[in-house]
Amino acid sequence: MIGEALLVIGAAFILLAALGILRFSDVFVRMQILSKASTFGLLCVLAGGLITMDSANDITSILIAGLLHLVSSPVGSNLLARATYFAEGIDHHIDTVDELADNRSGPSWDEG
Amino acid sequence: MIDLAFTLLGLATICFGYRTLAGPSLTDRMTGVNGMLTAGMAGVVVHAVETGNGAFLPVLVVVGLVGFVGTGMIARFIEGHGR
Numbered sequence: 001m002i003g004e005a006l007l008v009i010g011a012a013f014i015l016l017a018a019l020g021i022l023r024f025s026d027v028f029v030r031m032q033i034l035s036k037a038s039t040f041g042l043l044c045v046l047a048g049g050l051i052t053m054d055s056a057n058d059i060t061s062i063l064i065a066g067l068l069h070l071v072s073s074p075v076g077s078n079l080l081a082r083a084t085y086f087a088e089g090i091d092h093h094i095d096t097v098d099e100l101a102d103n104r105s106g107p108s109w110d111e112g
Numbered sequence: 113m114i115d116l117a118f119t120l121l122g123l124a125t126i127c128f129g130y131r132t133l134a135g136p137s138l139t140d141r142m143t144g145v146n147g148m149l150t151a152g153m154a155g156v157v158v159h160a161v162e163t164g165n166g167a168f169l170p171v172l173v174v175v176g177l178v179g180f181v182g183t184g185m186i187a188r189f190i191e192g193h194g195r
Contacts, residue, residue: 004113007158011120014151018127021147027139030131034143038150045117049157049169058166065153065172072176076146076183083187084139090190091136 003052010044013037027092035077114162125151142186149179
């Protein structure tokens, strides 16, 4: 019962992430809402599966999947956001402090 | 309860799919694809809980790896081409 409730909560958070991606107006805002809300939702769903399943094989698969998502999701988001920031022709605006503004010429590690 | 979770995940997949089709930039399309992959992973877990059979759970690891490699590849493509 607790496991199924966790499944529904996680699915609701993934739906919230989807609504945010549908409604928000800037590229970076949409990427951030995917990184936060859908990661929490997926981890809730995985915890629900972890509570419900009782075979050691299934529990190991769920644990590896959750750990992999926790490690790889920020790295992938950072790669995509950096490429988007330096790309030509993608409109974005940053309201707060822009710490990369004096480095607009391009990624320096691309020349090596 | 299980049906409610499947319904929410289906609605989320529709919203992500709209952003994938209509996103103004390639980054938005990749964001939508990542969201659909996340909803699909959650759907695999819900299906495993519904049937009590965890034979499809290793698919989660494969989908996570493929999504990460695809995101990195699209990021390199955007660096080269823009938009």
